[in-house]
Amino acid sequence: MQTSRNSKEAIVILDPAHTELIQELDRTFFGWALAENIQEITPPPIYEVTDLQKFDVYENFPHLSLVAAALYTDRVRTQPTNGAFIAEDMLEARFGLPIATCYGAYLFYENSVLKQDTTVTLVNRCFRNEDKYEGLRRLVSFTMREIVALGSFEYTQNLLARFTERIQKFACEVSLDLTKVAASDPFFARHGTRAVMQKLSSVKHEFQADELAIASVNTHRNYFGERCRIRLANGEFAFTSCVAFGLERWVAVLANAHQGDLAAALVAVHNAAQRTA
Numbered sequence: 017m018q019t020s021r022n023s024k025e026a027i028v029i030l031d032p033a034h035t036e037l038i039q040e041l042d043r044t045f046f047g048w049a050l051a052e053n054i055q056e057i058t059p060p061p062i063y064e065v066t067d068l069q070k071f072d073v074y075e076n077f078p079h080l081s082l083v084a085a086a087l088y089t090d091r092v093r094t095q096p097t098n099g100a101f102i103a104e105d106m107l108e109a110r111f112g113l114p115i116a117t118c119y120g121a122y123l124f125y126e127n128s129v130l131k132q133d134t135t136v137t138l139v140n141r142c143f144r145n146e147d148k149y150e151g152l153r154r155l156v157s158f159t160m161r162e163i164v165a166l167g168s169f170e171y172t173q174n175l176l177a178r179f180t181e182r183i184q185k186f187a188c189e190v191s192l193d194l195t196k197v198a199a200s201d202p203f204f205a206r207h208g209t210r211a212v213m214q215k216l217s218s219v220k221h222e223f224q225a226d227e228l229a230i231a232s233v234n235t236h237r238n239y240f241g242e243r244c245r246i247r248l249a250n251g252e253f254a255f256t257s258c259v260a261f262g263l264e265r266w267v268a269v270l271a272n273a274h275q276g277d278l279a280a281a282l283v284a285v286h287n288a289a290q291r292t293a
Contacts, residue, residue: 025149026156033278044289045161049137059120059140068112070243080144083109113143118258121164126244133167152268159263172257176233179259189288192225225269
């Protein structure tokens with residue numbers, strides 16, 4: 017069953033206290049990148065569907081995907097009916113909303129040759145048509161900070177090892193009981209071949225608190241390098257990996273860990289950031 021488009025749980029406006037906490041979290045994770053001289057790029061909030069199609073988004077993730085279209089203004093009716101526009105009100109949907117932030121990094125380096133191993137960080141709004149929504153734990157639109165490595169396989173794995181240690185140390189400092197588990201992307205059917213192979217080959221690990229994934233480390237091998245024709249100096253396709261942080265999810269579990277005291281959670285994050293810088 018698809019989630020109702022009128023679901024009040026799907027979309028939230030953060031108050032000042034929640035906003036301050038999410039900003040402090042992003043400063044912390046961005047600070048980790050800055051400490052390693054990792055530069056930031058700025059992705060767009062939407063992409064051409066042909067770009068997302070390169071990554072099999074609409075083949076593997078049709079249940080999560082959302083698209084955008086312009087209105088057909090030649091019609092008399094240009095207002096939604098019963099809270100929605102119908103297909104006949106819209107032109108072709110040529111833009112897609114990303115389900116992950118890291119796509120921007122691969123498209124940024126598309127058709128390029130990397131002179132050296134490279135890491136970038138970026139933050140974006142992501143969009144997912146979930147089966148259900150749970151406030152800050154699961155939203156139709158949420159913020160994801162990512163750190164993406166492109167280069168040799170060893171280089172991409174070293175990034176994951178370093179940030180795995182940082183994530184675990186930081187969680188301990190803010191009093192989160194964190195569990196690292198082998199996982200598959202939520203985009204694949206839970207018992208499908210892709211999901212099973214992903215778990216067996218240990219290419220994705222999630223960090224869970226309160227049974228909610230709040231961060232992950234991901235190995236892509238040279239999948240994105242091939243799709244975007246990103247090559248190394250030796251002519252091989254680049255390997256990639258990424259570290260992802262779901263910022264609203266961190267806020268949700270921190271608020272719970274501090275019995276709803278967002279001021280205390282903010283202090284804990286600020287102090288932990290100093291100790292894990």
